Amino acid sequence: MERRPISFSVQMTWKEIYKFTMYHTYHSFAGILGVILSVMALTNLIISFDKLSDQSKTIMTIVAAWFLIFEPLRMLVRSKSQMKLSKAYKKPLNYIVNEDGITVSQDEESQTIEWKQLFKVVETKSQFLVYSNRINSFIFPKNSLEGQVDELGNAIAEYSKDTGIKRLGGMKKRNK
Numbered sequence: 001m002e003r004r005p006i007s008f009s010v011q012m013t014w015k016e017i018y019k020f021t022m023y024h025t026y027h028s029f030a031g032i033l034g035v036i037l038s039v040m041a042l043t044n045l046i047i048s049f050d051k052l053s054d055q056s057k058t059i060m061t062i063v064a065a066w067f068l069i070f071e072p073l074r075m076l077v078r079s080k081s082q083m084k085l086s087k088a089y090k091k092p093l094n095y096i097v098n099e100d101g102i103t104v105s106q107d108e109e110s111q112t113i114e115w116k117q118l119f120k121v122v123e124t125k126s127q128f129l130v131y132s133n134r135i136n137s138f139i140f141p142k143n144s145l146e147g148q149v150d151e152l153g154n155a156i157a158e159y160s161k162d163t164g165i166k167r168l169g170g171m172k173k174r175n176k
Contacts, residue, residue, distance in 0.1 A: 005098040006152050010144045012089040016127065018079035020139050023124055025075065034067035042068070095140070097155055102130060102138060115159050123153055123170030130156065 010016075025031040042064035045057065052060065083089055088106065096103040101114040113132060120131040128140040142149050157174030160167060167174075 003099070003155050003158070005096050006148055006155055007094070007096050008140075008145055008148060008152075009092040009094045010139070010141060011092045012083065012139065013141075014080045014083040016139055016141045017082055018076055019124070019127060020129060020137065021075045021079055022072065023122070023127075023129070024135075024137070025071070031067070034071070038064050038067040095138070097152060097159075099159060101159075104138065115163050115165070118160070118163075118165050120166040120168065121156050121160050121171050122168045123156075123174070128152065128156060 026035065041060045045052070045060040045064055049057070091106055094105045096105075099115075101112050101117070103110060103112040105111075117132065118130060119133050120129075122129040122131070126142055128138075128142070130138040130140070132138070140152065145152055153170065153174055157167065157171055160171070
């Protein structure tokens with residue numbers, strides 16, 4: 001079945017960058033391990049508070065706070081800074097998704113990434129993330145898609161099928 005190309009524009013915001021960064025960090029092995037260690041430290045601190053030395057309490061507090069407080073705050077500051085510093089985020093990015101791949105353009109510049117060049121596609125509650133490698137991703141906020149959320153999700157699922165691209169989150173449910 002041939003689909004019509006899906007066109008949309010995304011004006012990136014620091015909130016969308018932050019959502020991506022939080023997802024990316026806390027769905028990695030290191031992020032999950034960090035949360036587990038932080039929760040274990042917090043639990044140990046609460047249960048054994050009277051038995052711990054002041055030094056141990058300090059260490060447990062720092063470990064508990066690291067992935068639960070400090071890391072999210074660091075990512076928030078970084079997202080806002082990235083938004084201010086990136087020229088690409090000053091203007092909307094225009095996308096066309098079709099069977100050939102994803103074309104991104106801004107002003108006179110344009111580039112198409114073929115489906116076979118992509119690494120992973122993820123659908124979260126508020127975004128589609130299309131990774132070109134383990135770190136970099138196209139971020140498609142669902143609130144920027146003006147009624148095309150299901151159409152885009154189904155198209156990404158269809159075009160990524162049988163390509164070796166990992167499909168995670170809501171993408172797993174889109175078995176077209």
